[in-house]
Amino acid sequence: MGAYLDHAATAPVLPEAADAFARVARELGNPSAVHGYGRTTRRIVEESREEIAALLGAEAAEVILTSGGTEADNLAVIGAWQACAAGTADTAVPPGLIVSAIEHPAVLESAEWLASDRGARLHIAPVTTAGTVDLDALAGLLARPESERGRIAVCSIMWANNETGAIQPLPAVVELAGAHGIAVHSDAVQAAGRVPIDFAASGLAALSISGHKFGAPVGVGALLARRDFDMRSHQHGGGQERGVRSGTVNAAGARALAVALAAAVHDLSTEADRLAGLRDRLEAGIRAIAPDVRVWAGEAERLPGHLLVSVPGTRSEPVIFALDMAGVAASAGSACHAGVVGASPVVLAAGGTEEEARSALRFTLGRTSTAADIDAALAVLPDALGRARAVLEGIR
Incomplete structure (x- = not known):
C-alpha cells in the first residue's frame, strides 16, 4: 500500500x-x-x-x-x-x-x-x-x-x-x-x-x-x-x-x-481538524519509532497538515528514496530545487545543526490523505530509517 x-x-x-x-x-x-x-x-x-x-x-x-x-x-x-x-x-x-x-x-x-x-x-x-x-x-x-x-x-x-x-x-x-x-x-x-x-x-x-x-x-x-x-x-x-x-x-x-x-x-474548518488529527497521529507514530526525533515548530501554530522532523543518525536523501521504493512519497524541505536534496535552510535558520538540517524529513497531508496513508508510512519508516543509518555508517 x-x-x-x-x-x-x-x-x-x-x-x-x-x-x-x-x-x-x-x-x-x-x-x-x-x-x-x-x-x-x-x-x-x-x-x-x-x-x-x-x-x-x-x-x-x-x-x-x-x-x-x-x-x-x-x-x-x-x-x-x-x-x-x-x-x-x-x-x-x-x-x-x-x-x-x-x-x-x-x-x-x-x-x-x-x-x-x-x-x-x-x-x-x-x-x-x-x-x-x-x-x-x-x-x-x-x-x-x-x-x-x-x-x-x-x-x-x-x-x-x-x-x-x-x-x-x-x-x-x-x-x-x-x-x-x-x-x-x-x-x-x-x-x-x-x-x-x-x-x-x-x-x-x-x-x-x-x-x-x-x-x-x-x-x-x-x-x-x-x-x-x-x-x-x-x-x-x-x-x-x-x-x-x-x-x-x-x-x-x-x-x-x-x-x-x-x-x-468550503469546509476549511472541518478539513483542518481532520488533517491536524492525522498529522498528530503521524507525529506520535514517528516518536514511537524514533524517540530522539526532533519536531520542528512543534510549539508554534502550524498548518494542519505539515510535519517537519529530523531523525538523528540519518540523512534525508536515503530515507526519502527508501520510502519511495515502498510507495510512500515524502520530501526534504522545499520541493522547488530541481530535485536536489541538501541541508534544510529552514532548520538552519531556526538554530538547528548541520546534522539536523541534513536529516530533515517533510510530510504534508491534504484532501486525499487518510488514516491508511499514515499507517502505510509508519509501517515502512523503521526499515527506511535503518537503511539510511546503514548508508551513513558506510560513508563514515
Missing part, C-alpha cells in the same frame, strides 16, 4: 477543477479580442477573478492572474523594489528590502538578485527557534535610520512556512512595518486553501497564491495587490493584468483556480 504525503509540493488536481479547465480550454477566443468569441472568454476570466477575490476577501481589481506563486512573488518583490528605485534615483542610498530568513526561494532569491545585480540593501529578518520571525529583531531593523538601511521598498514575510508549516505573526509584522510606512507582501502559497485568508482585513499590500497547492492544475496562480501598491513591470508585451503582467491570460487556468479555491475553502 502506498501513500502520497507531499501535498505541500503539489496537491492532486480536484476533479471539478480538471473538468472546469478542460471545458474552458475548448473555448475559442483570446480574452483580449473584441469579437464575440473573445468577449465570451473574457467574461469567464472576469467572473473567475471576481470569485477568487470574494473567496480571499479582496476586490476583483486587486487580483492579478499569474503562472503561479513564483511569478507572483517575483512580481511583488522585484516589481516593488524597481518602482521604489525609480522614485529614489537621485538619492545616495539605494532602496532596501526586508525578507525573513525562512522565505521560499521565490522570494529569497529574488531579493538576493536585487542585492547582487541592482545594489539593493537586503536585510534578512532572523527567526526564533520556534520557526517564526523574530519580532524584536524586526523592530530593531525597522528602527534603524533610513540613511543607514535605505528606504524599504517592501517587507516580504510568508504567511506559513513551506517546510515546518509554522504560521508567521503577520498582524504584528504589518503593525510594525506600517508604523514606518512600509508595505508588506506575504507569500501565502502554503496557506491558501488551508487556513482562512481575508486580504482586506490583513492589512497586507500584496499576497501570493499558487493553484497547484490546493487542487488546481499546475501553471496558474495570482498576486493580490492593493491598487496603491506600486510595482514596476519586468515583463512587457501587451499590458494585460493591470499593466504589470503582460501575456495572454490563461482563461482555463483562471476558471480552474476559482473552482479549486472554492472547494478548498
Whole structure:
C-alpha cells in the first residue's frame, strides 16, 4: 500500500477543477479580442477573478492572474523594489528590502538578485527557534535610520512556512512595518486553501497564491495587490493584468483556480481538524519509532497538515528514496530545487545543526490523505530509517 504525503509540493488536481479547465480550454477566443468569441472568454476570466477575490476577501481589481506563486512573488518583490528605485534615483542610498530568513526561494532569491545585480540593501529578518520571525529583531531593523538601511521598498514575510508549516505573526509584522510606512507582501502559497485568508482585513499590500497547492492544475496562480501598491513591470508585451503582467491570460487556468479555491475553502474548518488529527497521529507514530526525533515548530501554530522532523543518525536523501521504493512519497524541505536534496535552510535558520538540517524529513497531508496513508508510512519508516543509518555508517 502506498501513500502520497507531499501535498505541500503539489496537491492532486480536484476533479471539478480538471473538468472546469478542460471545458474552458475548448473555448475559442483570446480574452483580449473584441469579437464575440473573445468577449465570451473574457467574461469567464472576469467572473473567475471576481470569485477568487470574494473567496480571499479582496476586490476583483486587486487580483492579478499569474503562472503561479513564483511569478507572483517575483512580481511583488522585484516589481516593488524597481518602482521604489525609480522614485529614489537621485538619492545616495539605494532602496532596501526586508525578507525573513525562512522565505521560499521565490522570494529569497529574488531579493538576493536585487542585492547582487541592482545594489539593493537586503536585510534578512532572523527567526526564533520556534520557526517564526523574530519580532524584536524586526523592530530593531525597522528602527534603524533610513540613511543607514535605505528606504524599504517592501517587507516580504510568508504567511506559513513551506517546510515546518509554522504560521508567521503577520498582524504584528504589518503593525510594525506600517508604523514606518512600509508595505508588506506575504507569500501565502502554503496557506491558501488551508487556513482562512481575508486580504482586506490583513492589512497586507500584496499576497501570493499558487493553484497547484490546493487542487488546481499546475501553471496558474495570482498576486493580490492593493491598487496603491506600486510595482514596476519586468515583463512587457501587451499590458494585460493591470499593466504589470503582460501575456495572454490563461482563461482555463483562471476558471480552474476559482473552482479549486472554492472547494478548498468550503469546509476549511472541518478539513483542518481532520488533517491536524492525522498529522498528530503521524507525529506520535514517528516518536514511537524514533524517540530522539526532533519536531520542528512543534510549539508554534502550524498548518494542519505539515510535519517537519529530523531523525538523528540519518540523512534525508536515503530515507526519502527508501520510502519511495515502498510507495510512500515524502520530501526534504522545499520541493522547488530541481530535485536536489541538501541541508534544510529552514532548520538552519531556526538554530538547528548541520546534522539536523541534513536529516530533515517533510510530510504534508491534504484532501486525499487518510488514516491508511499514515499507517502505510509508519509501517515502512523503521526499515527506511535503518537503511539510511546503514548508508551513513558506510560513508563514515
